[in-house]
Amino acid sequence: MRIHFIAIGGSAMHNLAIALHQKGYEVTGSDDTIFEPSKSRLERYELLPNQFGWFADKITSDLDAVILGMHAKKDNEELLKAQELGVKIYSYPEFLYEQSKNKTRVVIGGSHGKTTITSMILHVLHYHDKEVDYMVGAQLEGFDTMVHLTEENDFIILEGDEYLSSPIDRRPKFHLYQPNIALISGIEWDHINVFPTFDNYVDQFRIFIESIVNGGALVYNEEDSEVRKMAELTENPIRKFPYFTPVYRIEQGETLLNTPEGEMPVEVFGAHNLSNLAGAKWICQHMGIDEDDFYEAIASFKGASKRLEKIVEHNNTVAFKDFAHSPSKVRATTKAVKEQYKDRKVVACLELHTYSSLDALFLKEYEGALNTADEAVVFYSPDAVKIKQLEEVSAAQIETAFNRDDLIIYTKPKDFKEYLAQKDFDNSVLLLMSSGNYGGLDFDEVKKWVIRE
CATH class of the missing domain: 3.90.190.20 (Mur ligase, C-terminal domain)
Incomplete structure (x- = not known):
């Protein structure tokens, strides 16, 4: 397949470009400027544009798809050319859904903690050599890219961002994934330039819950009153699994987590991170990792990039x-x-x-x-x-x-x-x-x- 990225330099966009290149797709892209580390990483895979700027002649009718990044504007000349030629245009999340519609989609949502929970899950699965596709919002130790796509893996784990999908698609990204298994870590008003009231912001999570496929599962933080209320009121026929902050104590600067086998030292600390850990445990259990194996793996998790x-x-x-x-x-x-x-x-x-x-x-x-x-x-x-x-x-x-x-x-x-x-x-x-x-x-x-x- 031939895919062109408009605004290839973004954190998520350049990782998707690399993932598709690794999958064997022919990938090209444009951007008006690209910063590090995106620039060096694209260069390493020979995907860095020869020159910065937008060029309508890069858009031809033999392209299979154009992926449009949020950084581009509605009047971008490459976008206008793609629309004129009738080339299929995807937002980033739309394309991820296309890549995963035959897989079990696990989507991690919430105003905060998304990256940490997704990272915890991936760390545990990696520890136990369980191969999955994924998209996460930070660079993780032991992982080359923030996006990984294959034909053969059964599961895909997606960090479910509530921000808008593209300049021409004003839907929140996580509305497009249709999860089989979903998690909501908490709700706190954010992105007020897009969601001008708290109620408007909360509605996006209600829509997210309704998008879970029939018979799917919702794992949710029952200590967050908005999330709990939403989970209890939904009429979507799904299974519900509440979680809460586990018991722990701190001794001489070390966090000790209560487990069925006794106290266990963990590298992460803080009630919010231990709540994230409890949510990650539920998701891993839905993916076939039992409780003992989860604790064995999570003990060595040091955190996601820029998260404490x-x-x-x-x-x-x-x-x-x-x-x-x-x-x-x-x-x-x-x-x-x-x-x-x-x-x-x-x-x-x-x-x-x-x-x-x-x-x-x-x-x-x-x-x-x-x-x-x-x-x-x-x-x-x-x-x-x-x-x-x-x-x-x-x-x-x-x-x-x-x-x-x-x-x-x-x-x-x-x-x-x-x-x-x-x-x-x-x-x-x-x-x-x-x-x-x-x-x-x-x-x-x-x-x-x-x-x-």
Whole structure:
């Protein structure tokens, strides 16, 4: 098959391009710019476009399909040419469904925890040499790509994102997968630029539950009131499997999880991660992995990339980076780190980077989110606010929203870097939370500042 990608450089798009190349498809693509690591990875597989930009002559009638990325615009000349020629156009999730409609589809949904749960499941299956197709939102240790597709595997595991599918398909991605087995980890209002009210956002998950095939299974977090209510009220004829945070305790910085065989040390920590583990266990059991085998494998799971990822540890100092940006995830992650390292000073740094977090009306959702940190820092770029065409946000608004008098606020990358460079991190934990990079922060430099002797 001949497939052309419009906006091939995206995190998900370039991984799908590589997966199809590995499957034997003829793959081409375009983009107006491509950043690392996408650029190097596409180059390694000889899929990097010869030049950046959009070129209508790349679209020909002998293409089997065009896959349209979210980064492209509705008036993209390649898209217009494909429409003119009548070439089949797929969004990313539509194409994944086409590739998996004869498989058992396992879809992991929720406002937070999707990547971690999907990663846990894949780690356990990989540990026990169980081959599956998959799409996950982070690079995993032991896996070459974030997307893997075959003809022969029976199962496919899909991270079910609720964001829109493409510039011409405004349906949330996870509405298109029609899962046989689904999981919802929790619901907290997000993507307010697309879902302007909480009720509108919640409706997307209701539709997701209704999309589960008849006789399918829903695994859900019963500790989340919205999820529990939705699961109980659905009239879809499916089987339901609630889960909750397992019993655990922390001893000398180590998390010990209660199991039927007694206490077991695990690498991940925090109530939210152990809740994720409970959900992953249910999914693995549906896929033929028994409880004992799950625990044996999960003991060695160290986490997904940028999900409480330890970047450096030296003597009594440690630093983590985390993708946390929504209020509940920031709150849960900060609390988890303080619980794990209760005898150390926790310095929590949050970058407000997404549309939601930079929205003046949404800011109030962050009240108390950093309260468990001993020192709290918020970084945001006024330039990012302008680029996103949002109302200007002031430092005073942020301080009021977080409701913390000693909150430290930076708006210039240079000032934030100087703060980190001059900080004494002895007997401390540095927690860097962002879906961005603090205006170009070099994490190798951060490592040097943290372990400075």
